[in-house]
Amino acid sequence: MTDSDRERWDARFTGLGPGEPGPPGALVGREHLVPASGRALDLACGRGTVAVWLARRGLEVDAVDVSPVGLAAGRAQAPEVHWIRADLDDGLPVTGPYDVIVCQRFRDPALHPALIGALAPGGLLVISVLSQAGDAGGPFRAPPGELLAAFGGLAVLHHAEGHGEESLVARG
Template structure:
């Protein structure tokens, strides 16, 4: 199997089921910093977390009064997330759904907050995914998409395949400016990996629906 084939396999459900099926946490369990900052000013309502992983963001929102739908394509990840949610006492506030975000459609359902953190799809798939996310935002609601910026490619921490990392301005093309007030940003932060501190850049798309 070539390097490219191995890398593509890393983006498949089976690969993530294997990761989540192992021992120990993959993620910290804490909410992503951008979500914590942006959601703090919002009135709790209905939220959807797309690409929820082990459920850190979804559980944090539920603890703050949101009714949350959390979706991921990994059944093993969702099982782990549901267990964490039960331990934290929010099982009645989170609905865990198995869904492949490459083909996901809101089917007319809308939420007050649509959020996705560090979901990356091959072949520029995030543009269509963002279009679907925007369709899922209720009037007066918020869309928040955060991911790894292409400037991170030099750090050696991210995937080397083209079309995976994205700038927020690229995703903004999928959001109707007649319906949304759109803000894009490249936001730096510090990340420690294997004891070494790196400066990394997050792509932040924040859109408020009128």
């Protein structure tokens, strides 16, 4: 990610405050799938609303983002979370195993094998990307079916695609 991208995210998060903790969209109505303990990883966490939610549920959380402004907003709510400033374009900056991995709207197909490798046996993967399905497309949008193709070897619990987004919930 370029410095201008990081600066764009910092500007977006500046002045927004910490945000309301909550589950990722693909888990709404499926919160019971999240274990009450274990390790969790929130990638491209932004202001950390999902990371804070996971920590409040009793998980040890690593939260990764490129924006120090976003990370500071999350840290203000949950200093117990391990907030990691890293550019995911450089690869996964942590090692598993993780009982829960969440990645919302950050797309880098090169990371897919690393996500599978970091997932604990029986662990929960929750991932969503912007998609060309039901949308005009664009440089950051996944082709239809990308997540099923990448993670279909896991036990898929939920998959949705359309309206410009694809999401998947699966067990390792």
